[in-house]
Structures are given as C-alpha cells and as structure tokens.
Amino acid sequence: MSHLEELYLGGATLPNDFLSNKIGSMTSLQVLSLTYSRLNGTLPSHQGLCELKTLQEIDLSHIGLGGQLPWCLANLTSLKFLDISNNQFTGNIALSPLANLMSLEYLILSYNNFLVPMSFKSYYNLSKLIVLESVDNIFFEGEDILGSAPSFQLFQIHLSSSKDGRNIPMSLPNFFYYQNQLKIVELSGFDFRGTFPRWLLKNNIGLQALTLTKNSFSEPFQLPSSPMLELVALDISNNNFYGAIPYKIGNSFPKLQFLSMSRNNFEGMIPSSLGDMTFLRVLDLSNNQLSSKIPIHLAMGCSFLEGLKLSSNNLTGPILPPQNNLPNLIWLHLDKNKFTEIPPNLSNSSALRLLNLSHNHLEGEFPIEFCQFDGLTQLDLSNNNFTGTISSCFNVEHLEKIQLSNNKLNGPFPEVFHRLMNIRMIDLSNNHFNGRIPNWIDSISWLSFLILKNNHFDSNIPDQICHLSKLTLIDLSSNKLSGSIPRCLNNITFELEDIRGMYSSQIVAAKPMLNDDQKISCHHNYWAFHDRDTLGLRRELFLVQLEFTTKGMTLPYTGKPLLFFSAIDLSNNKLAGHIPPEIGNLSKIKALNLSHNNLTGGIPTTFSKLQNIESLDLSHNNLNGNIPSQLTELYSLGTFNVSYNNLSGRIPQATNQFGTFDSSIYIENPFLCGEPLPNNCTDSPLSIPSANNNASVVSNFIDVGTFYMSFVGSYTVVLLAIAGILYINPHWRRAWFHVIEVFITSSYYFVVDNMWRIKVGFLRRYG
Structure with missing residues (x-):
C-alpha cells in the first residue's frame, strides 16, 4: 500500500x-478520488491526509465533509488539482491554507458555505492557477485595488452566487x-x-464560451469591435438589456453554436x-x-x-x-405569441420531437400536418x-x-x-369532448396525468381506470359523469416515484458538442466544456405546465412541483351514492x-x-351524519370544506389543523353545532345512533329519507286497516256509508244556497 500512486x-x-x-501510510500516493463516498466529519488537522506531500490530485466532492479547512493542507506543496465541491465547508477562503498551494492549477470550491471575497486578492501569487470555480457560495466585495496584477492567467472561471436567490x-x-x-x-447572479x-x-480574442446571466446589465447590447471568431457559446439571459438586437449580430459571432438572449427587454424584429x-x-x-415575423433567412x-x-x-x-x-x-417553443398559421411544409422538420404552440x-x-410526424x-x-375532432x-x-x-x-x-x-400525460380540458370515457383506457398503461375537466363526458366512470397503476393525478371535474365513484380507485397507489423518469430522459440539445479542435478538456473530462450546460438551457425547457384547482384556487404546476403532487378531482358532476x-x-x-x-351517506372515518x-x-x-372526529389527525390539511350538505352533530374539536378553520366551511348544515358555529350543542336534541353503509357514522337526527319512507308506509297501513274493518263488519259499513251520504247532501245544499246568494248580490251591485 505504501507504494500505491493512485486510489x-x-x-x-x-x-x-x-x-x-x-x-497516512500511502506515502507515494499522487491521485486520491473519494467522490460520492460515505464519509462525514471534518478534514484531519495534523496527520493522515496532511502528510501525503506527494499528492497532486484530490477529489473529495459529494462526501458530506464540513467545518473549516485545516492549515495543515498547506503541506501539500505538490497539489495541482483540488475539488472539494458539494460539501458543507465553511470559513473565509482568503484566510485558508489554499492561498499557499503554489502548485495549484485547478481549484473547485462550489456548493459549500465558504465566504468568498470577489477580488480573490489573496490568490494572486498562485501563478499556475488556470481553472477557478466557486458556485453557490457566499460572496462579498473584499479589498480590490486597481493596478495590482495577479500572477495567474486563467483558462476557465466560473463564479456564480445564488444564495437565497438574490443578486448581490x-x-x-x-x-x-x-x-x-x-x-x-x-x-452569474451578481448585481x-x-x-x-x-x-x-x-482582451480575450480566443474566448470560446461566455455566460453573463442574472447580472442586471441595463443598456442596449453592443457588439464587440471585431468579430469573435472562436466564440461558440454566448448567454446573456436574465439581464435588463433593452432596445433592438443589433442587426449585424451574425457578423460579430459567425461561429456561434449556442445563443441565449432570453429574459431581457429586447424589442423590434429578429435580425435576419x-x-x-x-x-x-x-x-x-x-x-x-x-x-x-420570423425572418426567412x-x-x-x-x-x-x-x-x-x-x-x-x-x-x-x-x-x-x-x-x-x-x-x-x-x-420548437413558440408559445405565448400571436402566431396565426401553421405552414403546410412544417413536415420539413422531420426530426421534430417537441412542439409547443400554446397560447397563440x-x-x-x-x-393535418401533424399526421406527417412519426417521432x-x-x-x-x-x-x-x-x-x-382529432384526425385518425x-x-x-x-x-x-x-x-x-x-x-x-369536440x-x-x-x-x-x-x-x-408511451403516453404519460393527456390534457383535454376545457373543450367540447363528449360521450363515454372508453373502457379501453386501461390500455394506456403508462399514463400518469389524466386531465379531462370541463368537457361533456357522461355515463359512468369506467372501472378500467383503476387499472392505470401509474396515475398520480386524475381530474374529471365539470363533466356530466353519473353513477357511483369506483370503489377500486384504491388499486392506484399514486406513487410519485413512477413519474420522475418522465423528466430524466428528455432530449438533451443544450450541451455543446464541439469538434476536436474546440474541445477544452483542461485536465479531466469532468471539466470538459462539451460536458457543461453553459447556456443554462437545462431540462426545464422540456417540462410541462398544467392547471389544477386545489385549495379553492386554480394554479399552474410546472416542472418539479408535479413530481411531488398527486390528486383526484371529480367535482361538478352528477355522481351519486356513498363515498x-x-x-x-x-x-x-x-x-x-x-x-x-x-353523493349521500356519511363521511368515511377511513379518511x-x-x-x-x-x-x-x-x-x-x-x-x-356527523363529521368524524378522527379527521383532526390530518396534520397536513390546509383546506377543508363540507358546506351545503345535511351533516349533523358536533363538529370536530378545534385542535391541530381544525383550529385554523372558520365557520364558512360548515355553512348550510343546519344541524351542525359547536364552536365556531352559532349553534350550541347543549340546546340540540339527543343523539340517535344509526349505522350507515360501513361508513361508521353516528347521526344525531332522523335521516330524511328514512322519515319519508316511514310516513308513506304508516299512511298506507292505516288506509288498509280502515278498509279491512269496513269489509268485515256490515253494521259499521252501513253506518260509514250513511255518514258519507249525509256529508255529501249537506255539502251540496250548502254550495247551492251560497251560490244563489252570491249571484243575487252580484246582480244588485252590477246589474
């Protein structure tokens, strides 16, 4: 082990x-890579790693180390490459041993909690330094005196501050x-x-990639005085540039492969x-x-x-x-514009995989042009x-x-x-589709999002929908669906892990693929330019957006939030039966x-x-029935509404989330009582327990449906009893008929006498 050179x-x-x-015993070690190892704690302060003076390369990225860098690292005088990114290191790097590593060429400090002076004044003596990266650390201005020249000539630099999402x-x-x-x-991220x-x-005519994003540049964009013949990637997005894009921009950057000028205030035409x-x-x-229009050229x-x-x-x-x-x-993303036409020869772009023409x-x-795309x-x-209709x-x-x-x-x-x-998402909402949801829907086995709201779909929700085991979001609201809610919905696990893959295999067109003369490997493929997303055109380009109504609000869900959201919306239909x-x-x-x-019956306690x-x-x-008291165990519940029902009894105790709800969520349930409602439960009738279709619900009052059925039944029994008595007893029957006859005769003469008097009075008054 003592003669091992690479580990x-x-x-x-x-x-x-x-x-x-x-x-400590590996005295000949030159290369040490522990990236993504499971090793916590801090770096040793006087032995072990600090004794390996032959080390030239160290990669300690992504291993969970923290604390400040020990001063004994200054002993590593042969060190050329140091990557300590993606840890929890702290401290001011101007006061760290790194400034004494005179052989250092590559220094990667990203994704820690370092305090980083923007001037890097203490590193001016590192004459061999060619690559410097510090992303997502804590930057501050620091002493910076114009006229003091550094001894290094950098080849690559990446400084980006995104702590708390604020420009500094x-x-x-x-x-x-x-x-x-x-x-x-x-x-990136500096004001x-x-x-x-x-x-x-x-000053750098050999520049190949320039990214200056989120830096609050506010002026018309000006071209360089002479063409940049080596520049292949330019990103000036997320600034405040205004005015027209210079019409000769193509002449200044003739070799560009990647250009992003998004999220500025450019106006006018796209330069030809x-x-x-x-x-x-x-x-x-x-x-x-x-x-x-988009220029023909x-x-x-x-x-x-x-x-x-x-x-x-x-x-x-x-x-x-x-x-x-x-x-x-x-x-091709052309959404949120005012386009009016789809050209017949759109099929010229036969390689097209993603097309967004929304909001036009x-x-x-x-x-019909979409019939010509097969990929x-x-x-x-x-x-x-x-x-x-959708063409066959x-x-x-x-x-x-x-x-x-x-x-x-339609x-x-x-x-x-x-x-x-292979479909993962179907969104047909807010159209005029009609008819049944087909029974063959279970053949779309990879479906994760099914959005059919605000159409005219009718009939039952097919049980086959329960076979879509990867579903995470179902929205069938505002249709004409009837019947009962399928009991088999619990066959769907709503596991979110299944949909994360739909964002992991996106088309990657944002990574520069340079020819052999343009590739910049520096030292490791890890630092190769062709493996960097220098334009910030990450997979968010390919993430979808959909709208879903929750907590009383219709909100757009885009990208990552969809990975952590699952829901069912069957509202505004004609569904009946028990939940x-x-x-x-x-x-x-x-x-x-x-x-x-x-829907009828009670609120299931299983909720x-x-x-x-x-x-x-x-x-x-x-x-x-009553509101199950067990619902107070729902600690994540932020919105709850049972208004406009026939619920009764005491509302759940105002504990946990229920302590945050006001009376509006209970309105139009006249038999509910208890705080914060005005009805006092002590003034209400005694509770009457009743079973309710396996829902374990206790009702305080007579069920309305039961009352009507009992009344009709009792009334029918009384009539049948009277008819039976009169049929059996002739004496009572003759007496009953005599009474009826006397009543009819008396009524007749009463009507005749009064009608004559009304007629005489009318003639005297108007005749």
Whole structure:
C-alpha cells in the first residue's frame, strides 16, 4: 500500500478515521478520488491526509465533509488539482491554507458555505492557477485595488452566487482586466449594474464560451469591435438589456453554436443576420418584446438548428416561414405569441420531437400536418382556437405528453389515443369532448396525468381506470359523469416515484458538442466544456405546465412541483351514492375534491388515513351524519370544506389543523353545532345512533329519507286497516256509508244556497 500512486474509492463506505489515519501510510500516493463516498466529519488537522506531500490530485466532492479547512493542507506543496465541491465547508477562503498551494492549477470550491471575497486578492501569487470555480457560495466585495496584477492567467472561471436567490451588488473583479487567455467565462447572479464588458472580449480574442446571466446589465447590447471568431457559446439571459438586437449580430459571432438572449427587454424584429450563424444549434430569444415575423433567412440559413425557443414575445404570421430549411430541428417553443398559421411544409422538420404552440391565435381544424410526424414525443397546442375532432391519421406512437386544453375540439374521446403506448400525460380540458370515457383506457398503461375537466363526458366512470397503476393525478371535474365513484380507485397507489423518469430522459440539445479542435478538456473530462450546460438551457425547457384547482384556487404546476403532487378531482358532476370507504386508503394524495355532486351517506372515518392530504372538499352534496372526529389527525390539511350538505352533530374539536378553520366551511348544515358555529350543542336534541353503509357514522337526527319512507308506509297501513274493518263488519259499513251520504247532501245544499246568494248580490251591485 505504501507504494500505491493512485486510489479511486468513489461511492465507497469508508471508516471515519480514513483521512486521519488509514491513508497516512500511502506515502507515494499522487491521485486520491473519494467522490460520492460515505464519509462525514471534518478534514484531519495534523496527520493522515496532511502528510501525503506527494499528492497532486484530490477529489473529495459529494462526501458530506464540513467545518473549516485545516492549515495543515498547506503541506501539500505538490497539489495541482483540488475539488472539494458539494460539501458543507465553511470559513473565509482568503484566510485558508489554499492561498499557499503554489502548485495549484485547478481549484473547485462550489456548493459549500465558504465566504468568498470577489477580488480573490489573496490568490494572486498562485501563478499556475488556470481553472477557478466557486458556485453557490457566499460572496462579498473584499479589498480590490486597481493596478495590482495577479500572477495567474486563467483558462476557465466560473463564479456564480445564488444564495437565497438574490443578486448581490458587486463590481467586476479587477483581476479580469489582466486576463488575456480566457477560454470559458461564467459569471452569474451578481448585481454588476454596469455596462456590458466589451473589453473582456477584446482582451480575450480566443474566448470560446461566455455566460453573463442574472447580472442586471441595463443598456442596449453592443457588439464587440471585431468579430469573435472562436466564440461558440454566448448567454446573456436574465439581464435588463433593452432596445433592438443589433442587426449585424451574425457578423460579430459567425461561429456561434449556442445563443441565449432570453429574459431581457429586447424589442423590434429578429435580425435576419442570425441566419449567417450557419453553425447555430440552439437559439433562445424567449421572454422579450420582439415582434413581426420570423425572418426567412434565419429559417433558411441555420440548417443545423436543433432547438429554437421564441416563447413569450409578440411574434406574428406563420409559426415558421413557408420557405424553411430546418431538417435537424428537434424542439420548437413558440408559445405565448400571436402566431396565426401553421405552414403546410412544417413536415420539413422531420426530426421534430417537441412542439409547443400554446397560447397563440391558431384556429381551424386539428392540423393535418401533424399526421406527417412519426417521432413527436411532446405536443402542446393548448389555448388556441382549434375545432373539430382529432384526425385518425395522427401518429401518436411515440407521444409522451399531449396537451390540447382550452380549444374548441369536440367529438368522443379520440379513438386514435388507443395507440398511445408511451403516453404519460393527456390534457383535454376545457373543450367540447363528449360521450363515454372508453373502457379501453386501461390500455394506456403508462399514463400518469389524466386531465379531462370541463368537457361533456357522461355515463359512468369506467372501472378500467383503476387499472392505470401509474396515475398520480386524475381530474374529471365539470363533466356530466353519473353513477357511483369506483370503489377500486384504491388499486392506484399514486406513487410519485413512477413519474420522475418522465423528466430524466428528455432530449438533451443544450450541451455543446464541439469538434476536436474546440474541445477544452483542461485536465479531466469532468471539466470538459462539451460536458457543461453553459447556456443554462437545462431540462426545464422540456417540462410541462398544467392547471389544477386545489385549495379553492386554480394554479399552474410546472416542472418539479408535479413530481411531488398527486390528486383526484371529480367535482361538478352528477355522481351519486356513498363515498367509498376505500378512498381513505389513498394515503399519498395531496388533494381530493368530490364537491358539487349528489353523493349521500356519511363521511368515511377511513379518511383519517389520508395523511398527506392538504385539500379536502366535500361541499355541495347530500352527505349526512356527523363529521368524524378522527379527521383532526390530518396534520397536513390546509383546506377543508363540507358546506351545503345535511351533516349533523358536533363538529370536530378545534385542535391541530381544525383550529385554523372558520365557520364558512360548515355553512348550510343546519344541524351542525359547536364552536365556531352559532349553534350550541347543549340546546340540540339527543343523539340517535344509526349505522350507515360501513361508513361508521353516528347521526344525531332522523335521516330524511328514512322519515319519508316511514310516513308513506304508516299512511298506507292505516288506509288498509280502515278498509279491512269496513269489509268485515256490515253494521259499521252501513253506518260509514250513511255518514258519507249525509256529508255529501249537506255539502251540496250548502254550495247551492251560497251560490244563489252570491249571484243575487252580484246582480244588485252590477246589474
């Protein structure tokens, strides 16, 4: 072991004294990698690791270490590569031993709790330093005197502050003025509030990737004085740039492969010169104020384009020019614009996998052009004015998500969906679909989200829906569904783990893939530029958004929140019968809405097992009995509503979450009593226990249905008894008929006498 030169124990479970004792005998060790090992505690302060003076590379990332860096690390005078990212280290790095590691070339400090001076003044003597990264630490201004030059020439630098999500007012560090060999620069999350540093581009003509996001630059964007012939990635998103995008931008960055100018205040037209960027693969101009049409030259010149995002602008006309040459286009985000046409030759983009055209002014029959795509995985046409039915030629074999909400589509549940083998989401809400939910719906076995609200679906909810074991969200609200709630819904586990995979296998078009001359490996593939997402175009591009009503509010759910949300909404239908007690076994769901139906019976006590429930709405039904006191055990319950029912008895004690509810959730239940209601339970009739269909509900009053049935039955028995007595006893029968005859004769003469008097009085008055 003493002659071992390289040791890789990534992911291993190590003894707590490994760095302080076990490793001390490896006196010839040059490379040590423990990344993702299970090792907590702090670094040794005087032995073990600190004695290995031959070490040249150390990777201690993702292993859970904390505390301050011990001064004995200064003994590692041969160290060239140090990665201590993704731990819980603390302390001011200006006062740490790192400033004494004179052989250091690569320093990675990201994702700790270090205090980092922006000036890096104490590191000016590290003449061999070429890579510096500090992401998500705590930055402060620090002493920075202009004129004091560092001895290093950096090759790559990545500084990003995102603590608490706040931009931190800073000045651009002075050492940047002395750098002229930079290849990769990423500065993010600093409130520089100055002008765009064009001098940085001028001083580093070999720059290959520049990311300056969330830095509050506020000015018109100005191009460099001379073309940047090596630059392949430029990201200036999330700033306050305004004015027009320079019309000669294509001439200044002719080799760009990735360009993001999103989330600024750019206005005017999209420059045609973008079409001169013939190597362009990803273009993101979303969330600006751009207008007019997409330039023809852009659609013709950028033939290598794989990703185009122009969302949230004011663009008009066809979604792509009729003349387009985009055969490699994989994803296309044109949502939230004013597009009016889908060109017939959209199929030129045969590689298209993701298409988002939502929130536009598109109209007419469901586009027949979509029948020509055979690899589409995500389609969002929501919030347009499409009409008619879904074409039977629509190729859905590879679809994973389809969103058609807020249109005017009609007809039965699309038969073509029977071929959906990989679908995870179907959203047909707010349309005019009708008929039954088909029994073959269980063939869509991978379905996680089923959103059919606000249509005209009728008949029963098919039991086959219970076979969709991967469902996590069901919204069938505001339809005409009848019958009972399927008792088999408890067969669905609503396990959220099953849907996390739908976001892990997304199309990755955001990672730069450079040719061999452009790749920057530096030292490890871990630091290769081609393995970095320098534009911030992460998988959020591919996450979907859907609306769901919970806690009385309709909210959009996007991306990660969907991974932790499961719910059932069957409200605003014609469902009848008792609430199945089996629903209480759905312990994973966050929201349950059964309101505005014709449900009867009691509230199942099994609902006390809905331990993750946050919103429970049973209002506007015909429920009776009392509210189970066991519901006070629902500690996550934030919204509860049982108003407009026939509930009775004392409401649950105002403990836990029930202590936060006011009287409005109980209104129009006149037989409920107890605080905070005005009805005092001591003034109410005694409780009358009654069984209620396995729901274990105790009622304080006579059930209304039972009362009516008893009254009719009693009345019928009395009439039959009288008829039987008169039939058996002739004397009583003759007496009864005599009484009836006298009553009829008296009534006749009473009417005749009074009618004559009324007639005489009328003639005297008006005749």
